[in-house]
Amino acid sequence: KKSQAWSALFSEPMSDLVKRYTASVFFDKRLWRADIQGSLAHADMLNAQGLISADDLASIQKGMAQITQEIESGQFEWKLDLEDVHLNIEARLTTLVGDAGKRLHTGRSRNDQVATDVRLWLRGEVDELGVLLTALQKALVDVAEQNADTILPGFTHLQVAQPVAFGHHLLAYVEMFARDAERLVDLRKRINRLPLGSAALAGTSYPLDRERVARSLGMVDEAGRPAVSQNSLDAVSDRDFAIEFTAAASLVMVHISRLSEELILWMSQSFGFIDLADRFCTGSSIMPQKKNPDVPELARGKTGRVVGHLMGLITLMKGQPLAYNKDNQEDKEPLFDTVDTLKDTLRIFAEMAAGITVKPEAMERAARKGYATATDLADYLVKKGLPFRDAHEVVAHAVKDAIAAGVDLSELPLDKLQTYNPAIEQDVFEVLSLRGSLNARNLLGGTAPEQVRAQVARHRTRLG
Numbered sequence: 001k002k003s004q005a006w007s008a009l010f011s012e013p014m015s016d017l018v019k020r021y022t023a024s025v026f027f028d029k030r031l032w033r034a035d036i037q038g039s040l041a042h043a044d045m046l047n048a049q050g051l052i053s054a055d056d057l058a059s060i061q062k063g064m065a066q067i068t069q070e071i072e073s074g075q076f077e078w079k080l081d082l083e084d085v086h087l088n089i090e091a092r093l094t095t096l097v098g099d100a101g102k103r104l105h106t107g108r109s110r111n112d113q114v115a116t117d118v119r120l121w122l123r124g125e126v127d128e129l130g131v132l133l134t135a136l137q138k139a140l141v142d143v144a145e146q147n148a149d150t151i152l153p154g155f156t157h158l159q160v161a162q163p164v165a166f167g168h169h170l171l172a173y174v175e176m177f178a179r180d181a182e183r184l185v186d187l188r189k190r191i192n193r194l195p196l197g198s199a200a201l202a203g204t205s206y207p208l209d210r211e212r213v214a215r216s217l218g219m220v221d222e223a224g225r226p227a228v229s230q231n232s233l234d235a236v237s238d239r240d241f242a243i244e245f246t247a248a249a250s251l252v253m254v255h256i257s258r259l260s261e262e263l264i265l266w267m268s269q270s271f272g273f274i275d276l277a278d279r280f281c282t283g284s285s286i287m288p289q290k291k292n293p294d295v296p297e298l299a300r301g302k303t304g305r306v307v308g309h310l311m312g313l314i315t316l317m318k319g320q321p322l323a324y325n326k327d328n329q330e331d332k333e334p335l336f337d338t339v340d341t342l343k344d345t346l347r348i349f350a351e352m353a354a355g356i357t358v359k360p361e362a363m364e365r366a367a368r369k370g371y372a373t374a375t376d377l378a379d380y381l382v383k384k385g386l387p388f389r390d391a392h393e394v395v396a397h398a399v400k401d402a403i404a405a406g407v408d409l410s411e412l413p414l415d416k417l418q419t420y421n422p423a424i425e426q427d428v429f430e431v432l433s434l435r436g437s438l439n440a441r442n443l444l445g446g447t448a449p450e451q452v453r454a455q456v457a458r459h460r461t462r463l464g
C-alpha cells in the first residue's frame with residue numbers, strides 16, 4: 001500500500017527518524033484554512049478553464065466543506081505519514097470524493113501551494129496586528145491626554161536634562177507604533193501576491209488563469225488589479241516577504257522593549273514615578289514586600305526571541321540556490337512564534353497602559369532635583385543679549401554654586417543671581433520654574449502642554 005505520494009519510485013519505506021525529521025504537519029497544520037481557501041480558488045479556476053468538470057468542482061467543494069467541519073470540530077486525524085498540511089488535506093479529500101480529489105493538484109505543486117498558503121495566512125495576521133497596534137496607540141494617547149501637564153524629568157544619558165510633559169513622553173511611543181503600523185501596511189502589499197501557477201519551479205503547460213485565482217483570493221494591488229508573481233522561480237523560493245515581516249515585527253518589539261525598560265525603571269522605588277496595576281505584576285516567594293513588573297520584563301525578554309526569528313529567517317535564505325529547497329519549510333515556526341508573541345504582547349500592553357497609576361509629585365520632585373531648567377536660564381540670558389556660549393558658561397557657574405549650597409537655581413536669591421549677570425531680573429523665576437520651561441517649548445514637536453494637546457487631537461483623528 002502506498003503511503004507517500006511519490007512512493008512508486010522508492011524501494012524501501014522512509015525511516016521513522018527521517019519521517020519525523022522531515023514532517024511539518026504538527027506545526028504547519030495551522031495553515032489549514034489558507035490551504036483550503038487556495039485549493040478552492042484553484043479548483044474553481046480549473047473548472048472555468050475546462051480542465052476539470054463541474055461535477056469534479058462540486059465534489060471538491062463538498063469535500064472541502066466536510067474537511068473544514070472536521071478540522072474545526074477537532075475530529076480531523078492529522079497523520080505524520082502524510083508529512084504536511086497539504087498532503088493531509090489532499091489525502092482526506094480523495095478519501096471523501098475519489099478521483100475529483102486526485103484532479104485538484106493539476107497544474108500545481110506543493111511549492112507554489114505552500115508559498116500561497118503562507119502569504120494568505122500572514123496577510124490575515126498582518127491585518128490583525130494592525131488593529132492591535134491601533135488599540136495600543138489609542139490606550140497610550142488616553143494616558144498622554146490625562147498627562148499633558150504632568151511634569152517629568154526628561155533624560156539624556158539617563159541624567160536629568162530638561163523637564164518634559166509625561167504626555168509628550170508617551171506620545172513619542174505613539175509615533176514609533178504609528179511607523180510600525182505604516183510598515184505593516186506597506187509590506188502587506190508584497191505579501192499579497194499570488195505564487196500559484198508557478199507550479200514546481202518553471203510554470204505549467206496547463207492554460208491556468210492566474211489572474212482569476214488572484215482575484216478570488218483577494219490578491220489585488222491598490223488599483224484593484226490582480227497581483228500575480230511574474231517569475232515562477234522567484235515565486236516558489238522567495239521568502240523575503242517573511243523576512244521583511246519579522247524585521248518589522250522586531251522593530252515593534254524593540255519599541256515595546258524600550259517602553260518596558262522605562263516602565264520598569266519608573267516603577268522602581270528609586271524613581272517611584274508610576275505604579276502598574278497588580279494584575280500585571282507578581283510577588284516574590286521569599287520577600288513579602290515585593291511587587292515585580294514581570295510583564296514589561298518578559299516583553300523586554302521576548303524581544304530577543306523575535307529578533308532571533310529575524311536572524312533565523314534571514315540566515316535560512318542566505319545561500320539557497322534557486323528554486324525551492326526544503327530549507328524553506330523552516331520558515332514556519334519562526335513566523336508563527338513571531339505572530340503569537342507580537343499579538344499577545346500588543347494586547348497586554350494596551351491593557352496595561354490603561355492601568356498605569358501616575359505619581360506626578362514624584363516626577364516633579366525628581367525634575368526639580370536635577371537643575372532641569374539650567375538651559376532655560378541660558379536661553380534667558382541670550383534673550384538679554386548674551387551670546388549663547390557665554391550664557392552657557394555663566395549658568396555653569398551658577399549651577400556649580402547652587403550644587404555647593406544644596407539648593408535649586410530658583411532658590412538662589414535675585415541679588416545672588418545678579419552676580420552672574422546683571423541683566424538678570426525678577427522675571428527669571430518664571431523662567432526657572434519647571435512649568436515655565438515646559439510652556440516655553442511651544443513649537444511643533446515641542447513639549448508645551450498646548451502642543452501635547454494638539455498632538456493628542458491629531459492622533460485621535462488619525463486613529464479614528
Ligand code: ARG
Binds near residue numbers: 111
Ligand atoms: N512542507 C513543505 C514546506 O513547508 C511544502 C512544500 C514541499 N515541497 C516539496 N517539494 N517537498 O515547504
